[in-house]
Amino acid sequence: MKKAPAISDAAIDSDGDVVSVTFADGASARFHAEWLRDNCQDETSRDPVNGQRLFQMADLPDNITVQTATPTAEGGLRVLFATDEHETSFSAQWLRANQYDRMRRLPSGWIDPSRSTFDASLADAMPTHDFATVTSSPDARKSWLSDQVRLGFSLLTNCPAKPGTVAEVARLFGFVRTTNYGEVFDVRSEADPINLAYTSDALSAHTDNPYRNPVPGLQLLHCLEAAGSGGESFVVDGFKAATKLNEDSPRHFAMLSEWPMRFEFRSADTWLVNEAPMIGLETSGELTSIRFNNRSATAPRLPFDATPGYYAAYRAFAKIINSPELAVSFKLSPGDLFVVDNTRVLHGRQAFSIEKGARHIQGCYADLDGLHSTLRLL
Ligand SMILES: O=C(O)CCC(=O)C(=O)O
Numbered sequence: 001m002k003k004a005p006a007i008s009d010a011a012i013d014s015d016g017d018v019v020s021v022t023f024a025d026g027a028s029a030r031f032h033a034e035w036l037r038d039n040c041q042d043e044t045s046r047d048p049v050n051g052q053r054l055f056q057m058a059d060l061p062d063n064i065t066v067q068t069a070t071p072t073a074e075g076g077l078r079v080l081f082a083t084d085e086h087e088t089s090f091s092a093q094w095l096r097a098n099q100y101d102r103m104r105r106l107p108s109g110w111i112d113p114s115r116s117t118f119d120a121s122l123a124d125a126m127p128t129h130d131f132a133t134v135t136s137s138p139d140a141r142k143s144w145l146s147d148q149v150r151l152g153f154s155l156l157t158n159c160p161a162k163p164g165t166v167a168e169v170a171r172l173f174g175f176v177r178t179t180n181y182g183e184v185f186d187v188r189s190e191a192d193p194i195n196l197a198y199t200s201d202a203l204s205a206h207t208d209n210p211y212r213n214p215v216p217g218l219q220l221l222h223c224l225e226a227a228g229s230g231g232e233s234f235v236v237d238g239f240k241a242a243t244k245l246n247e248d249s250p251r252h253f254a255m256l257s258e259w260p261m262r263f264e265f266r267s268a269d270t271w272l273v274n275e276a277p278m279i280g281l282e283t284s285g286e287l288t289s290i291r292f293n294n295r296s297a298t299a300p301r302l303p304f305d306a307t308p309g310y311y312a313a314y315r316a317f318a319k320i321i322n323s324p325e326l327a328v329s330f331k332l333s334p335g336d337l338f339v340v341d342n343t344r345v346l347h348g349r350q351a352f353s354i355e356k357g358a359r360h361i362q363g364c365y366a367d368l369d370g371l372h373s374t375l376r377l378l
Pocket of ligand 1: 197
């Protein structure tokens with residue numbers, strides 16, 4: 001690490017609440033008295049061996065102020081706190097590395113810059129990778145997984161069109177997550193289906209299993225037999241849709257990120273319920289997750305006065321999600337497999353006819369942390 005310039009000057013505001021320092025290169029920084037006291041680095045404050053803090057926040061006096069702050073001969077800062085007469089030193093290096101007075105609150109709904117959002121035009125530049133190549137080459141696997149993290153979606157071609165391959169692909173980067181649908185599940189038209197996915201009906205854009213907590217981070221769908229007619233797949237970037245909602249109406253965006261939807265799945269042996277916002281934000285405002293599923297959303301129970309605004313926001317979000325400008329459409333052939341980040345990218349399919357051949361897709365779930373771990377190691 002580059003050595004920080006020495007501290008050449010220090011001043012305290014009239015209340016003793018804030019210390020301003022000037023570095024030899026002319027840069028300046030401000031620190032609150034309370035922040036400095038909490039972050040004292042001396043050996044009565046931090047264990048000299050492991051660096052862990054030795055006091056409790058509750059032990060510190062209220063209304064901490066600084067009595068004196070002076071540059072040291074070594075270029076650091078000597079501080080005497082007025083409230084508890086604690087005296088300590090900070091190096092210029094440490095203060096520069098931990099400076100916070102230029103931190104900015106980011107707008108609600110900001111997206112990690114390592115992600116790229118997409119719309120329908122991605123169909124002209126599909127993130128396509130070859131099964132045999134990603135299996136044999138670590139570089140090719142890295143490129144595939146990087147696309148997956150950047151876009152939340154990737155397509156793998158020339159996979160063996162054999163049952164079980166989907167789990168084999170998941171094991172290239174992590175572990176299969178078994179659910180009540182099994183380790184792998186067969187998506188085809190069935191009599192008396194436990195899920196509308198197991199029919200020949202169209203499925204509108206959705207994320208899977210929002211009724212679970214946590215939801216599966218990744219979904220893999222592998223084509224074993226294509227539909228004779230219909231059955232085209234599509235994906236929609238939920239981050240793009242949420243960003244559009246925020247641009248059109250920050251009020252709607254706030255509604256869906258503050259109030260939860262209730263999601264439910266029930267069959268003879270399973271009853272899953274989860275209540276969570278459709279748009280998930282970190283406390284920093286970062287957009288981190290989308291839950292959207294028309295089939296499994298159930299009656300929301302919100303404060304009476306919030307309900308009309310919630311429905312207006314829900315309808316506006318649904319219209320954006322269903323707009324053709326966002327849907328990337330493609331038809332799977334036997335051996336094609338796509339992966340979606342199920343916390344971000346929605347997927348769906350067109351209705352298909354079963355007269356001209358049985359469509360058969362096999363799917364499985366996996367967790368995102370395994371994929372990120374494999375990518376870091378690669
Ligand atoms: O049939 C398909 O293409 C997709 C099925 C699906 O959306 C699902 O299993 O979640």
